[in-house]
Every structure is written in structure tokens, then in C-alpha cells.
Amino acid sequence: MTSSMSSSRPYLIRALYEWIVDNNMTPYLLVNAEAERVVVPAQYIHDGKIILNIAPQAVQGLKLGLDQVEFSARFAGKIIDIMVPVAAALAIYARENGRGMVFNEEHSTEPTPPESGAPGDKSGRSHLKLVKN
Numbered sequence: 001m002t003s004s005m006s007s008s009r010p011y012l013i014r015a016l017y018e019w020i021v022d023n024n025m026t027p028y029l030l031v032n033a034e035a036e037r038v039v040v041p042a043q044y045i046h047d048g049k050i051i052l053n054i055a056p057q058a059v060q061g062l063k064l065g066l067d068q069v070e071f072s073a074r075f076a077g078k079i080i081d082i083m084v085p086v087a088a089a090l091a092i093y094a095r096e097n098g099r100g101m102v103f104n105e106e107h108s109t110e111p112t113p114p115e116s117g118a119p120g121d122k123s124g125r126s127h128l129k130l131v132k133n
Contacts, residue, residue, distance in 0.1 A: 005088070006066070007086065009086050009087070009089065009103055010064065010065065010066045010067070010086045012092075012101060012103075013029075013064055013069065013086065013089060013114065014064045016092045016093075016100055016101055017064060017092060020092070020093075020094045020099075020100065021055070021056065023094070025094035025095065025096045026053060026055045026058075026094060026095040026096060027053075027054050027055055027092060027093075027094065027095075027098070027100075028051050028052065028053055028054070028092070028093055028094070028095050028100075029031060029051070029052045029054050029084065029089055029091070029092050030049060030050075030051055030089070030090045030091040030092070030093070031049060031050050031051075031052060031084050031088050031089060031090060032048065032049060032088045032089075032090055033045040033048055033049055033050045033088075034048045035085060035087065035088035035101055036082065036085070036088075037068075037085050037087050037088075038050070038084055038085065039081065039082060039083040039084075040080075040082055040084070041075045043075075044075065049090065051055050051094040052073070052084070053073075053095070054069070054071065058073060059072065059073045059082075059092065060072045060073070060079075065086075066086070067085065068083055068084055068085045069082075069083075069084040069086065069089065070082065070083050070084075070087055087105060088112065090102065090103055091103060100127075107117065
């Protein structure tokens with residue numbers, strides 16, 4: 001019997017956001033700007049991605065929901081409503097030191113086996129990528 005679970009991503013985003021803010025750092029959200037239902041200013045998209053400053057002093061009405069991240073922010077002096085489906089969030093990290101988390105793509109709720117060659121292979125190599133500003 002398999003029991004499926006909802007995505008952990010929205011919970012991790014909220015927890016990491018709180019941790020970054022509690023440490024007096026600036027939370028940045030890396031977003032796949034080409035994903036469906038993403039609403040961000042097109043002129044700030046680079047290589048299909050956008051980095052959003054989601055610090056309390058940079059946004060208004062921040063909602064870190066189970067399905068999407070929503071807020072309003074100023075871009076070139078104009079207030080824009082931003083909507084990011086949680087699945088389009090690629091990472092959340094602190095601008096000052098890069099600490100945070102990069103998310104894997106979620107295609108299903110079923111666990112996937114490790115991609116190592118042999119059972120018990122512990123090469124020590126991480127699947128995470130460093131995200132720099």
C-alpha cells in the first residue's frame with residue numbers, strides 16, 4: 001500500500017524564508033519564469049529565470065501558500081502583482097551568503113530510486129548546484 005503525500009516544497013519555502021529573515025538576511029526566490037501561470041515582469045527574465053527579492057521591506061502582501069507565492073513589488077517604480085506557482089520555485093536562498101535550498105523537479109509524488117551506479121555507491125558528490133547572485 002502506497003500513501004501519497006503532498007509536495008514538501010511550499011513548507012520548505014516558508015521555513016527557509018523565516019530562517020533567512022530571522023537571521024537578518026535577504027531572501028531571494030529563484031523562479032522558472034517559463035513555467036505555466038508565472039506572472040513576473042518579462043524585462044527582468046534572464047535565461048528563462050528570474051530572481052525575486054522577497055524580503056519583508058521589498059514586498060507587500062506576501063503570501064507563501066501551498067499552491068503559489070503571491071506579492072506586490074516595485075519594478076522600476078511601478079507596482080506589479082507577482083504570482084509564482086510553488087512548482088516554479090527553483091530555489092530560495094540568502095542573498096548575502098547563498099545559504100538556502102535548491103529544489104528538484106517534482107514530476108510525481110512517488111519516491112524515485114537514487115541515480116547512483118551501484119547499490120551503496122557513496123561518491124560524495126551532491127546533486128545540488130550553487131546559486132550565486
